[in-house]
Amino acid sequence: MGLVARFLEKNGFSTVVLTTTPEFNREIGFPRVAAIEYPYGRVVGAVNDAEGQRKVLKAALTVLETAGKPGQVVHLPFTWPEEARQTKWHPPEISPIVKMYLDEIKKTASEKRPESN
Amino acid sequence: MLAVEKTVNGFHFMPPSLSAWIGKSIPDNEFEGDIPWTPLKKPLSETVFSLMTSAGINMKADPDFNMKRERREPTWGDPSHRHISSQAQESDIHVNHLHINTDYIKQDMNVMLPLRRFQEFESDHIIGTLASTVYSYYGYQLDPKELLEDTMPQVVAAMQKEGVEAVLLTPA
Numbered sequence: 528m529g530l531v532a533r534f535l536e537k538n539g540f541s542t543v544v545l546t547t548t549p550e551f552n553r554e555i556g557f558p559r560v561a562a563i564e565y566p567y568g569r570v571v572g573a574v575n576d577a578e579g580q581r582k583v584l585k586a587a588l589t590v591l592e593t594a595g596k597p598g599q600v601v602h603l604p605f606t607w608p609e610e611a612r613q614t615k616w617h618p619p620e621i622s623p624i625v626k627m628y629l630d631e632i633k634k635t636a637s638e639k640r641p642e643s644n
Numbered sequence: 645m646l647a648v649e650k651t652v653n654g655f656h657f658m659p660p661s662l663s664a665w666i667g668k669s670i671p672d673n674e675f676e677g678d679i680p681w682t683p684l685k686k687p688l689s690e691t692v693f694s695l696m697t698s699a700g701i702n703m704k705a706d707p708d709f710n711m712k713r714e715r716r717e718p719t720w721g722d723p724s725h726r727h728i729s730s731q732a733q734e735s736d737i738h739v740n741h742l743h744i745n746t747d748y749i750k751q752d753m754n755v756m757l758p759l760r761r762f763q764e765f766e767s768d769h770i771i772g773t774l775a776s777t778v779y780s781y782y783g784y785q786l787d788p789k790e791l792l793e794d795t796m797p798q799v800v801a802a803m804q805k806e807g808v809e810a811v812l813l814t815p816a
Binding site (some may be wrong): 528530531532533534535536537538539540541542543544545546547548549550551552553554555556557558562563564566567568569570571572573574575577580581584585587588591592596597598602603604606611614615616617618619620622623624625626627628631632633635636638 | 649650651652653654655656657660661662664665667668669670671672673674675677678679680681682683684685687688691696698699714715717718719741742743744745746748749751752754755756758760761762764765770771781783784786788791792796800803804808809810811812813814815816
């Protein structure tokens with residue numbers, strides 16, 4: 528999404544990316560980022576939580592309005608109400624790429640354990 | 645007492661094995677190259693908005709994103725895009741994405757494509773207007789060449805036609 532945001536900015540549009548994974552900013556250089564620790568696939572908020580969604584979107588609009596320089600990342604303060612493992616964000620079947628690299632993924636995990644949830 | 649500022653951990657919801665594998669490709673240091681920049685020209689309340697999500701949403705009248713080919717070729721992701729009416733309801737759309745649980749979007753599309761929230765913002769004069777068209781593509785592009793060189797120029801042209809000035813992007 529960073530590459531798309533960059534393309535839009537180059538073509539005269541102001542953008543803000545509301546993202547769950549701001550780490551990719553280090554690889555690509557997003558113009559404006561509102562980062563949020565919500566599950567993948569529900570970046571705006573929970574199903575039918577109109578008020579919660581409004582709060583998140585207003586915060587993202589504030590980032591758009593107030594970011595003064597390219598590459599600004601603002602970490603939004605919202606907290607998802609469920610434990611990580613209860614969020615069921617995963618696809619019902621293992622994605623093709625993960626399936627293809629499953630052995631390598633398991634090997635990486637045994638080599639390096641990042642902070643767990 | 646000082647408030648502790650939150651730092652978002654993009655791997656919080658990911659199994660440790662997957663986050664370690666994906667994390668390998670992300671540099672440790674901040675991005676140092678040039679970043680394109682278009683300043684916001686007007687107050688939000690006068691700005692024309694569109695939305696773009698990579699959640700693989702399409703109007704039922706249009707073709708679904710191609711999941712069959714990705715199942716056959718796991719490093720390929722559909723590089724095309726779809727136009728979505730800003731009046732679309734959940735009953736008007738299909739959602740296809742092999743990397744997330746799409747059930748939530750099917751129940752309430754605003755969790756990824758917040759059309760109703762932006763219509764409310766327009767009514768409340770928080771934004772100027774929401775354009776008639778918003779956009780979806782498919783957020784799994786290991787090789788983004790076709791997306792950037794063929795697809796996005798079409799999106800830019802469509803946005804320009806509708807006078808769009810600012811875009812909220814919501815990656816799946």
